[in-house]
Each structure stands twice: as C-alpha cells, then as structure tokens.
Amino acid sequence: MASPAAVTAAIRPIATAPVIELDAVRKVYSTGAMEVEALRGVSLSIEQGEYVALMGPSGSGKSTLMHILGCLDVPTSGEYRLAGEDVGAMDEIDLAEVRNRRIGFVFQQFNLLPSLTAQRNVELPLSYAGVSRERRRRRAREALERVGLGDRVEHRPGELSGGQQQRVAVARALVCDPALLLADEPTGNLDSTASEDVLRLFDELHQQGRTVVLITHEAEIAEHAARVIRIRDGAIASDDLGVAS
Numbered sequence: 047m048a049s050p051a052a053v054t055a056a057i058r059p060i061a062t063a064p065v066i067e068l069d070a071v072r073k074v075y076s077t078g079a080m081e082v083e084a085l086r087g088v089s090l091s092i093e094q095g096e097y098v099a100l101m102g103p104s105g106s107g108k109s110t111l112m113h114i115l116g117c118l119d120v121p122t123s124g125e126y127r128l129a130g131e132d133v134g135a136m137d138e139i140d141l142a143e144v145r146n147r148r149i150g151f152v153f154q155q156f157n158l159l160p161s162l163t164a165q166r167n168v169e170l171p172l173s174y175a176g177v178s179r180e181r182r183r184r185r186a187r188e189a190l191e192r193v194g195l196g197d198r199v200e201h202r203p204g205e206l207s208g209g210q211q212q213r214v215a216v217a218r219a220l221v222c223d224p225a226l227l228l229a230d231e232p233t234g235n236l237d238s239t240a241s242e243d244v245l246r247l248f249d250e251l252h253q254q255g256r257t258v259v260l261i262t263h264e265a266e267i268a269e270h271a272a273r274v275i276r277i278r279d280g281a282i283a284s285d286d287l288g289v290a291s
Contacts, residue, residue: 063130065226065257066092066115071124073110073280084110086280087124092259094225097252099260099268102277109230111277112261116149116228117141129225146174150219150227154234156211158203158218164190165199168218175222189217193247209240216247220256227251230261245270 073085084107092098102108113119114126117133126133128148136144145151158167168186177185190199193213203211212232219227229248233241249270252258260271268274276283 062094063127064091064093065096065129066090066259067125067127067130068114069125069127071114071121071126073107073114073119074122084280085114085121088280088282089124090275090282090285092257094257095252095255096273097248097258097260097271098273098275099262099271100275100277101262101265101268102283103263106277107280108261108263108277110280112228112230115226115259116151117144146171147222148225150216150222150224152212152215152219152227152229152232154231156203156208156215156235158211158214160203163200163202164195164206164214164217167203167214168221171218171222185221186217189221190214192220193217207240208236209243212236212240212244213247216244216251220251225257227256227258228261229258231263232260233267241267 068088068090071085071088072083075082075084086107088107088111100108100111110119114121117128117136120134128144133141133144159170162170165183165186168189169182172182172185187196187199190196193216195210195213195217198206198210198214203214206214212235215232216227227248232248233244236244245267248258248260252272258271260267262268272287274284274286276285
C-alpha cells in the first residue's frame with residue numbers, strides 16, 4: 047500500500063514552464079560606428095493562459111521585443127525560453143519550426159493570399175508542416191468555425207470585410223495549436239466596429255485558456271488584457287495585473 051506521502055506526490059499537479067521567460071535580454075543594433083540599445087536588460091515571465099498587452103509609444107522597444115518573442119530576431123545577450131526551451135540554442139531550421147508550429151502570428155496587415163479561399167489560407171501553415179490534405183482541410187474548417195466563419199470557408203479575401211479577414215488571419219494563427227498567440231497591432235487597419243469584434247474574439251480565446259500577447263500603443267486596446275506591461279526606452283516601465291475584469 048502506498049504511503050500518504052506517495053499518494054500526495056501522485057496527485058500533485060505537474061508544474062509547467064511559463065510560456066515566455068526572458069532573463070536580462072538586451073538587443074543592440076549597430077549602424078556603422080553607432081550602436082543603438084533597443085532593449086536594455088528586459089526580464090519577464092508570462093504563464094500559460096495569460097492575456098498580456100505589451101504597450102509603448104513608437105521607439106519604445108516594443109516592436110523589437112515582439113520580434114524576439116516571435117523568434118523573428120535574436121537577443122544580443124540574455125536568455126529567452128519558450129515553453130521551457132532555450133531559443134538561443136536553436137539553429138535557423140529549429141527557429142523556422144518554432145515560428146510555424148509553436149507561435150501563431152496576427153499582424154496589422156492581414157497577409158492573406160487574395161487568390162485563395164479562406165480555408166486554403168488557413169491551411170497554409172499545415173501545408174508547410176507536411177500535414178496530409180484531408181487533415182489540413184478538417185483542421186482549417188474547425189479553426190474557421192472557431193472564429194465564427196464556418197459559413198465563409200469558400201470566400202476569398204476580397205469577398206470578406208476587414209474584420210472577417212482578420213478573423214481568417216486569427217484562424218490561420220490557431221490552426222497549428224500554438225503555445226503562444228502573438229498579435230501585433232491587430233486592429234490597426236480596422237474601423238471601430240470591426241476592432242471591437244476582433245478584440246472580443248481575443249477575449250474568448252483567453253477565456254478558453256489560450257496564451258495571448260497583444261502589442262499595441264493604444265490604451266483602450268490594452269485594456270482588454272488582464273495584464274499590461276508598459277515599455278519605455280527599451281525597458282519595462284510598469285507591469286500591472288488585473289487591468290481587465
């Protein structure tokens with residue numbers, strides 16, 4: 047018969063690594079004899095299921111931070127761990143794999159291929175991952191249904207509103223079931239009604255347990271997040287919890 051201690055250990059939840067861990071991350075850009083320090087020793091941790099807004103004015107370093115979080119750039123120094131894995135130890139092939147499977151990107155520009163239907167656009171990351179055609183189609187339809195576009199799968203981008211196109215972009219970001227959904231100014235090209243529609247979608251994804259990091263310079267957009275990290279002059283100026291209800 048197992049001891050009480052063994053039983054307690056057996057039922058204890060398994061600890062999971064934060065989705066994002068940055069430790070003293072610096073990014074320096076060199077232009078000739080000049081060096082510009084875009085990030086100055088940024089350290090932060092984002093847990094699974096958090097909804098975080100990274101907010102700052104132009105030139106604050108938030109775009110550089112987004113590129114590092116998305117494995118689109120690498121730090122000059124410091125460490126970045128994504129879901130417990132050291133990104134600094136990855137080569138270009140590994141980084142491409144991470145970008146395709148572990149991170150879902152949503153940008154201000156929808157970046158949809160105009161000649162393809164919504165379903166085909168959503169299938170693209172799965173095509174790069176070598177997923178079979180039948181599974182691609184099923185998963186793409188499921189992703190489109192998840193964002194409320196189950197009746198628009200055969201529509202091309204030109205036949206959809208701006209808000210609907212951004213929903214297709216969100217479905218494409220979700221189709222590989224990434225550890226992190228990274229949204230960079232996702233409402234920048236939308237009117238106020240479409241913006242609220244897309245932000246409600248992010249709210250729903252957060253409520254379903256998805257980890258969402260939203261990059262914005264607008265306070266009213268950041269208010270949708272449950273945590274707002276303000277970036278100024280390449281460093282974290284504040285980190286506020288409980289912003290959204």
